[in-house]
Structure formats: structure tokens, C-alpha cells
Amino acid sequence: MPALVARMERCPLCGTEFDAAGQGCRPSCPLAQGCKVVCCPSCSYSFPQETGLAGRLKGFLERRRAGR
Amino acid sequence: MTPRAATAPADRLDKQLVPEPRTAILVGNPNVGKSVLFGALTGKYVTVSNYPGTTVEVTRGHATIEGRAWNVMDTPGTNGLTPMSEDEQATRDILLREVGYACLQVCDTKNLRRGLLLTVQLAEAGVPFLLALNMADEAASRGIHVDVEALAKSLGVDVVPTVAVERKGLAQLQAALPAARPSSFAVRYDPAIEEGLAEVVPLLPPGGGLAPRAVALMLLAGDDSLDGRIAGLPAEARERVAEARRRVSARYPESLRFVISKQRLAAVDRLHDAVVTRGARSAGSDFGKRLGAWSTHPIWGVPILAAVLLAAYEFVGVLGARVAVDFMEYKVFYDRLVPWTQAAVRWLVPWQAAQRFLVGPAGVPFREHDGFLVGRYGLFSMGLSYGMAIVLPIVATFFVAFSVLEDSGYLPRLAVMVNKLFKRMGLNGKAVLPMVLGLGCDTMATMTARIMETRKERIIVTLLLALAIPCSAQMAVILAMAASLSPGALAWFGGALLGTLVLVGWLAAKVLPGRGSDFVLELPPLRIPQAGNVAVKTLARIEWYLREALPLFLVGTLLLWGLDRVGGLVVLQRVAAPVVVGVLHLPKEAALAFILGFLRRDYAAAGLFLHYEPFIRAGTLTREMQIQITVALVTLTLFIPCIANFFMIVKERGWKTGLAIAGFIVPFAVGVGATVNVLMRWLY
Structure with a gap:
């Protein structure tokens, strides 16, 4: 199964907001396990989910914005 | 009458009062909370999301609504009734086959336009339905206000705002469901399409869940999935349907499916604009709106596109491919990391033979020996340095540029701008995204070809990426060489x-x-x-690149190292020389560059650059050399981008397609190179 975090994502292409759960790579792909690419249910645009280092940076920026 | 009913008058009375269960079918776009609403109606837990291709299961449940039993069906998310995927076809077929049902359309109020596109198709289909405006709270918090009464009046069906996760609006929905009725909203198409519909509708068999007009529209749009439905028609009727479709199609330069969608969307836009108002928070500035409109304008969009491309070139091609690569490759890798690695290996490994195997003999420049880690084709000095020092700075700057475009909302407008051109190539505007990404790294862009809807489109995008889109690493070398070419040769x-x-x-x-x-x-x-957003997006993509593409760089280098050890590269060079020298009229040194070109196309271009560099610097390039450089650049650019890209094609499209693409590209690239060579010698 793809290593996606179940949370709301906004598609950078069409702006649709959707739940990332179940929107990962196709299981037939040999690299699907551990894959962080999420696919928009509206326009099918795929983009890597911002987790790991990027997720930490995102969390940091959000905390900073919230603190202002 | 059952014996029990005959002997129990009270039971008989109950059975007479309890009517047959009715059927309710939930439909809606993906991820609008349809399954949550299904759970709230039936009390049964279901998973919220699904993905096209993973499951096309339909969930069923039971509910008691207004004192009557209902069978409730949840269908896979769909964006329309002319299916583009297996899931959408499943939903359309359920509506087509079932009879006597009431349909409950769930839509995301924040994204009402997308929901209304399906609403209009349900109206065309004559399906009795009501509309649930779900996530109404989130829409309101964003300043989106929907005039529910006006929408209900325009559609002629009940419209109920809901918040499914909080069960808000559920009671109103349940009260309205038994009164679900066909919508009075009708889209009038162009006279040519209406004439086609008038001809096809009477030919269709009666019955089924969808109105003949909707089925006729699907047939005119070229929906192959309906072949089974019209198979039972007399041959003459089938031929008349096909003839009507051919005749109407001939009236438009674009596909009929596209024309019908476009006209339907125009009707949706009018309805949407009449019932939706946006508060201050969501309204863009006037200038932003104007700029957004200009960016998709057939004339004004072109200079905006040129400005965006120029800015991207300056940032990626100049800052990334020249300044950052030069710093990373020479200052970081060759001047520091490579010598440090050699020293560390000599210090850590006590055996001289092992040291020689890993980092080559002491005192010999690494490009002159075949060390495993540090050497001509060493895993560290070539594999890692290419991945981290040459490609990473370029793709990192490219990711920054791409994230800026993505975050600004320009990318979808770019897709709209090039839609017409790409349609001629069997694609649509969405294909511009992997193409643009290919200018960063073809390997990664090949993965992005997944965004295309059909297998045919994915193969065309993969082929064009492998054939004619130079990655930034190669682009940088091409630009360095092209700068030495005359304007005429550059135009060629x-x-x-x-x-x-x-x-x-x-x-x-x-x-x-x-x-x-x-x-x-x-x-x-x-x-x-x-x-901040751009930094997060870029970092996420760099992590992705390092995880997925870098291992392939190392595998490619390992292959190269193995071939070099067994003398395979020399043999390949001898085999390629007749084509390179005989057909393309290039110097014999170019043969090795072409072989290495399969492993890394930019490596080959760099090899050629080194060959002609003394003449470029001295400004003594002859006409013959101008032709050679042009032919070499054309052939190399059309060549397979690199072994990593080939592996990625195989991974994404399978061995058969991968080998077919490579089998086409290699002779085709040489053929085009040879043609350019002949034509330039004649005309240049």
C-alpha cells in the first residue's frame, strides 16, 4: 500500500480538496509501496504528498503563521 | 396469498399497508462525502474513498425513510455520465439498468461547478433526483453563498444543504427523497447536434433508467461502452446512428465529445453564476482576474507564456544548469568529495588490491582508471556525482520554478493554452505538464504521464518525452553548444x-x-x-527524486562500469562507428558519445562539446563543423534520454512497450540525423 498520510489535500492543478486516503499510486506499480505520490480524484494530477522533511517544514511554517 | 396471511387478519392488514421497498441511488463526484451520507442514511459504516481501477464495488444498505423501506446503493464517484474510467462506467451502467429508482446527487458546495456538470447530465437523463449541497459549512466559511431556492427553481428539483459528517440536513433530505422528480432543466445544443439527436432518439429502444436523449448524446459523443446496448438494434438502425454521428462530427474541427462537453459546461457556467456569490475572502483582485483571463487568451496568452518561459529559462537554464552545476560538480564533488573519498578508502581499507579496486591506483587521475567507487565509471565519481552534482541542482531549480507556477495557478492556464495543439497529437492540454516536467528530468516526467486518462495518451506522452524533450541537464550542454552555432544552423x-x-x-x-x-x-x-509553500513543495519533490530516480542512476553507472571492465564499450564503439561515421558523417570519436548517450544523453552531448570546445573558443568553427554539431545535436536529442528513463518506461508501461519505444527511437533518431545531414549539406 502507498505510504500516504490520510488527510485533506488540495490539488495544485485544479484546486479540488480531497481526502488523500485511497488516492495513492496504483498497486500494480512496483514502487507503489512507500510511494508518496497522491492523485487528484478530479483531474488525476499527481503530486508528492508533503510528508517527511517537507512535512516538518510545512508544520513549522504553519505553527509560525498561527503564532502571528 | 400465504396461508399465514389468510389466517391472521392483523398481519394481512400490515402487509397491505407496507409497500415494496423503493431504491435510492447515491451519485456524485469523487470525494464529496457521498459514502458518509450513505452511512448516515443506512447506519452502515463504509469506507469514504475509492480510487479508479482499485475497486468498482457498489455498496448496498437499507433505510427506513418517511415510514417506508428503501434499498440504498452507493456508487463509485463520477464526474459525468459519458464514462472516462471503469468506475464512471459502473455508475453510468447502474443508472442505465435500474428502473424506478430515486437518485440522490451529493455535491461539494465548495466546488459546485463540478457538481452541477453532473446535475445537468442527470437532468438530461430524465432521472428523478434531488441535490444535496454537502460541505455547506466549509463553503460558507470561505465566503461562498449559494442561493438554494433559486437553484431549486432553475433545476426544478429539491436542493438541500447538508453537512454529512455532522448529519446536518439529513432529516430534510429524507423528507424530500420520496418526492424526487426529473429536472426541468434542459441544455440546448447547437442546431447540428440537436438535429443529430432528433435522428438518433427515435431509433433507441424504450425502457432503461436513462432517457433516450441522454443515451443519444452519449452515442453521438462516441461512447464505445454503449456498443452492447445498441447491439440489439436492427443493422439499419445501427448504421443510421453511426451515420448521424459521422455527419455531426464532420461539422466540428474538435471531437464531438469535446464539443458536447463544452456546450454543456457553458450552460453550467450560466447556472452557476446565477446562483453563487462569493464573499470578500474568496474573491480575487480585479487585476488578478484580468491577468487570469489574459493568460488563456489566444493572443494575449502568447506573450505571457513567452515571459513565463523566459523567466523559467533564466532561472533553471542559467542559474541552475550553469552556476549551480558548475559549483556542485567542480567545487564540491571533483575538488573535495572525490579526493576525500579516495583518502578515506585508503585509510579505512588496509589491502592495496582492495584499495585499487575501489578507488584506483594512487596518483592517477580518476578519469584514467576503472575504480569501482572512484574511477571513470565509478559509483561515487560518476553515479552519485551525476545524480547529486549535475542533475540535482538543475531539477531543484526546476522544482522551484514549477512550484511557483503551480502555486500561482498558472499551470492549468498553460494546459488550456496548448490544448488545441496537443489535440492534433491525440492528447489534450494536460499533456503539457509531463512535457514541461520533462524539461527538468525525463525520467520523472515519464512517471507523471500517469495523469493522462487513457493508455493511448500515456504511451504517446511517454514516446514524445523519450524522443524529443531534452532534459535540463542535456539542455544546458545543448545551449552551450548552440551558442556557437550560426542563427541558420540553430534554426535547423x-x-x-x-x-x-x-x-x-x-x-x-x-x-x-x-x-x-x-x-x-x-x-x-x-x-x-x-x-513557504514553494519551499515545502520543492522539498517534497526533491525527496521524491532522491528516492525514485537516484537509485536508477546508480544502476546505470554500475552497468557502464561492468561493460568497461569486460571491454564491452570498445566493442560497442566499433559496432556503432559505421553508422556514426558512415551515415551521419560525424567524427569517429562521436561513436562512443552515442553509446554513452543511451546511458546518459547529456553525457554524450558533453563528450561532443569537449571535442569541439577548442574550435568554439577560438571561433574557428567551419561550415562542416556547424553541420556536424547540428546533426549530432538533433540525433542525440532524439535518442533515448538515458538508461534511467528506459527503466522508468519499462516500469511504467511494461517491457513490451519499453522495447517497442526504444526499438523505434534509436533508428528513427539516426534517420532524422541522416536526413538533416543530407538536407543541410544541400541547402545550408
């Missing part, structure tokens, strides 16, 4: 590449079986990108 180079791209795309669209897809994309407002 650009013309040959663009001509090949359009010609091969057009031919592939004609030759490959399957169909293209239409392209319905919402345009989010243009906005100023935020530095």
Missing part, C-alpha cells in the same frame, strides 16, 4: 526537433489503437505564490 536544429515532435505525435495518434480523452479542468484563481 529547432525546426528539426519541433517538426519531429509534432509529426511523430500526430502519426502516433493516427496509428496507435484506443481513444483520447477530453479535458475538463477548473481554473483556480491566479495568486501570488508564498515562499
